[in-house]
Structure formats: structure tokens, C-alpha cells
Amino acid sequence: MTKILEIAVRSGLARACRDGTCNGVIGNPSSHDSAVIWDHILNITASLSLGTILALSLGSNALAFEKSTFFDAALCKPPYSSASATRMYDEAEKLAKADTSLMTAAVYKLPADFGRQGFEADEVVFAGTSFGVLVEGLRADDLAKSYHLSSDGLGNLFGTATKSYGRALAKAEQPAADMGIVSVIARESAAFPGKTLLACEFVSHEDLEAMKSLQSQSK
Incomplete structure (x- = not known):
């Protein structure tokens, strides 16, 4: 200079x-x-x-925001946090209007596909303490293979998911030990017919124990 x-x-x-x-x-x-x-x-x-x-x-x-960042965020890149979720929410709000007809989730349909590695996606989802994208087709098995996910069974509670895979992030990428667990998940569900939810999900230890308890009772 x-x-x-x-x-x-x-x-x-x-x-x-x-x-x-x-x-x-x-x-x-x-x-x-x-x-x-x-x-x-x-x-x-x-x-x-x-x-x-x-x-x-x-x-x-x-350096403007790229829509492919939504797909990265669903893969927990970066790991889920209130800050990362807020950023994704702010960007989604700029691009589309939320569909809240599901009550438990807000879905934003974007004007163009932002998927990658052979997966098509043009919708982002905010649900509870998770952020995700809707991948076209029933692709849970394919997503599991591509992103090293294992069957977790948790999504099958009350028939909410027909297939459910997950992978907890490495310890270094997790929040404080007493808070909970962040995982990449892929689920096929009647809530999203013909699509697969790929998301970065945070679950508190209390909620995780409750889910496991309900799972054991449903067997």
C-alpha cells in the first residue's frame, strides 16, 4: 500500500x-x-x-454467501451451534418465505438446486435444535454410504421415520461435554414424502436418554 x-x-x-x-x-x-x-x-x-x-x-x-453452504451446514460443517443456525436462518430468510405447515419445522424452498456429490436439494429445514436440507428422493442409504453414517434406530420412534442413520461428530467438534451431542443424520419420513432429511442435529443428554427409554418401551 x-x-x-x-x-x-x-x-x-x-x-x-x-x-x-x-x-x-x-x-x-x-x-x-x-x-x-x-x-x-x-x-x-x-x-x-x-x-x-x-x-x-x-x-x-x-465472498458473498453461496447456497452450497446450506449443504455444508447440514453436514455439520461447521458443527451445529446457535450462531451457525442463526446465520443459516438469516440467509434463508433473504431467499425464500418459510412454509410452516408442518408446525414442528420451517421449510424454505430456494429457487435453484444447491446439492452436491450427486444429491439434489433445493429446500432447507429448521426443526428444533437442528438444521438440514431435503434431498430429492429416498436417499438415506446413499447418504449413509457417502457420509459414513450408521443406523441409529432413534428415528423409528412412533413410526416417525422408516430409515434413520447418524454419526456423532468427533469429540473436538462437540459442545461442552455436559450439554449434549451433535450428529449428522439422514432420515426418510412420511413427514417429507419422496425426500430425505439430511441434517446437523443437536440433542441434549436428557432428550437422548428419553428417546432411548421410549425406544426400549416400543419394542
């Missing part, structure tokens, strides 16, 4: 001389000549500052 400014200032001085405003300036400038030159310098600096601001603005646009 300093070098660029130096070059710009020198260029301005040369231009001032060509314009006939630096008569004998180099070496021993008069007060009038100095004022003229400083006017040139200030103009150059202002232009350079404006250019810098424009460059930063263009840079921020280049």
Missing part, C-alpha cells in the same frame, strides 16, 4: 511539472508551488482511497 501511494505521488508530481505548476519545485519549491503540489497529492490520495474502498467492496462481494 505504501509503495502504491509512493508511485502515485511521484506520478502526480511529474504531472504537476508537465502542467507547468512546479517551476523549479524540485529541490527548493516556493510556498505557492508547494500548495499546488499538495493539492495534487491530496487528489491522488483521495482517488487511491476511493479505489481501495471499491476494491474491498468487490472483494466482499466475491
Whole structure:
């Protein structure tokens, strides 16, 4: 930045001389000549500052939110947190209107597919303490293979899911030990006919124990 400014200032001085405003300036400038030159310098600096601001603005646009980030978030990249969920919510709100007909979930249908690795998806889902996407088709088995998920059986409670897979994140990616567990899950359910929920899900230890208890009672 300093070098660029130096070059710009020198260029301005040369231009001032060509314009006939630096008569004998180099070496021993008069007060009038100095004022003229400083006017040139200030103009150059202002232009350079404006250019810098424009460059930063263009840079921020280049880093604008990409819809594929929704798919990453469903894979717990980054791990689920209130901050990451809030960011996903804010971005979804900018792109679509929520469908809350399911009562327990808010679904946003986006204008274009943002899936990856052969999985198509154009809807994002917020439900409780989870964030996910709806993958086209009954793809739980395929998602399990692609993302190393194992059958967890928890989604089968009360017939809520016909297939349910999950994988808890590594310890380093989990919240405080006493809070709960964050997992990547893939579920096929009558709630989303013809689609598969891929989500990053946080479950407290209390809720997890309750789910396991209900699961054992339903057998």
C-alpha cells in the first residue's frame, strides 16, 4: 500500500511539472508551488482511497454467501451451534418465505438446486435444535454410504421415520461435554414424502436418554 501511494505521488508530481505548476519545485519549491503540489497529492490520495474502498467492496462481494453452504451446514460443517443456525436462518430468510405447515419445522424452498456429490436439494429445514436440507428422493442409504453414517434406530420412534442413520461428530467438534451431542443424520419420513432429511442435529443428554427409554418401551 505504501509503495502504491509512493508511485502515485511521484506520478502526480511529474504531472504537476508537465502542467507547468512546479517551476523549479524540485529541490527548493516556493510556498505557492508547494500548495499546488499538495493539492495534487491530496487528489491522488483521495482517488487511491476511493479505489481501495471499491476494491474491498468487490472483494466482499466475491465472498458473498453461496447456497452450497446450506449443504455444508447440514453436514455439520461447521458443527451445529446457535450462531451457525442463526446465520443459516438469516440467509434463508433473504431467499425464500418459510412454509410452516408442518408446525414442528420451517421449510424454505430456494429457487435453484444447491446439492452436491450427486444429491439434489433445493429446500432447507429448521426443526428444533437442528438444521438440514431435503434431498430429492429416498436417499438415506446413499447418504449413509457417502457420509459414513450408521443406523441409529432413534428415528423409528412412533413410526416417525422408516430409515434413520447418524454419526456423532468427533469429540473436538462437540459442545461442552455436559450439554449434549451433535450428529449428522439422514432420515426418510412420511413427514417429507419422496425426500430425505439430511441434517446437523443437536440433542441434549436428557432428550437422548428419553428417546432411548421410549425406544426400549416400543419394542
